[in-house]
Amino acid sequence: MSERTTRGGLPVAAVVLTGIVALYMALVAFGNITDFGTNQEFVRHVLAMDTTFRDEDLMWRAVTSRTVQDGAYIAIIVWETTAAALLATGTVWWALRLRRDTPGRARTVAVAGLLMVLVLFGAGFLAVGGEWFAMWQSKQWNGLDAATRNVTVAGLALLVVQGAGRRADG
Numbered sequence: 001m002s003e004r005t006t007r008g009g010l011p012v013a014a015v016v017l018t019g020i021v022a023l024y025m026a027l028v029a030f031g032n033i034t035d036f037g038t039n040q041e042f043v044r045h046v047l048a049m050d051t052t053f054r055d056e057d058l059m060w061r062a063v064t065s066r067t068v069q070d071g072a073y074i075a076i077i078v079w080e081t082t083a084a085a086l087l088a089t090g091t092v093w094w095a096l097r098l099r100r101d102t103p104g105r106a107r108t109v110a111v112a113g114l115l116m117v118l119v120l121f122g123a124g125f126l127a128v129g130g131e132w133f134a135m136w137q138s139k140q141w142n143g144l145d146a147a148t149r150n151v152t153v154a155g156l157a158l159l160v161v162q163g164a165g166r167r168a169d170g
Contacts (some may be wrong), residue, residue: 007169008162009045009096010160010164011098011103011164012098013160013164014094014103014107014157014163014164015091015094015095015098017153017157017160017161018087018090018091018110018154018157019087019088019091019095020095020115020153020157021087021113021114021117021153021154021157022084022087022088022090022091022113024150024153025080025084025087025113025117026082026088027028027083028080028084029046029077029080029081029084032076032077032080033077033081040069040070040073040075040166042130042141042143043072043073043076044066044069044070044073045131045138045140045141046133046135046138046141046143047062047063047064047068047069047133048062048063048064048069048153049061049062049073049105049133049134050062051137051138051139051140051141052133052135052137052138053134053136053137057079057132058134061132061133061134062132062133076120076124079116079120080120082116083095083113083116083117083120084113085113085136086109086110086112086113086115086116087108087110087113087117089113090106090107090108090109090110090112090113093105093106093109094107094110094130096166101132103164106165107161107162111158111161111162114154114157114158115158116149117154118151118154118155119150120150121147121150121151121154122147122151123149125143125144125146125147125150126144126147126148126151129143129144130147130165131142
C-alpha cells in the first residue's frame with residue numbers, strides 16, 4: 001500500500017464524521033427554531049424539576065422563572081447553531097484540503113465545533129440537566145439517552161479528527 005493510500009482513509013473519515021455531526025446539529029437547531037415550543041417545554045420541565053421525585057433536599061435547585069427557562073433555551077439554540085456553522089465550515093474546508101493532506105484551520109474549526117457539541121450534551125444535558133436538575137428521575141422529560149448518543153458520536157468524531165490531523169500533519 002502506498003503512503004498516500006494509507007494516509008487517505010482517516011482524513012476522509014474525519015470529513016464524513018464531521019459532516020454527519022454538522023448535519024445533525026443543523027437539523028437540531030432548525031427544529032428548535034421552527035418548532036420552538038416542543039423543546040421549550042422540555043427545557044422548562046427539566047429546569048422546574050416538576051416531574052422528578054420532588055425530594056425536598058433537591059428542589060431548591062429548581063428554576064421556575066419562565067424568563068430564565070426561556071433564556072436558557074434560547075442560549076441552547078444559539079449554541080447549537082454556532083456549533084453547526086463551525087462544523088459545516090470545518091467539513092467544507094477539510095474536504096477541500098483532502099488532496100493536500102494539510103487540514104490546518106479546517107481541523108481547528110472542526111475541533112471547536114465538536115467540543116461545543118460535547119460541552120452542550122456532556123456538561124449541559126448529562127451533568128447539569130441529568131444530575132443537577134435530576135432529569136434522570138423524570139419518566140417524561142428525560143433526555144439522557146439522546147445526550148449520551150450525541151456525546152458518543154461527537155467524541156468518536158473528535159478522536160478521528162485529531163488522529164487524521166496528526167497523521168496528515170506528519
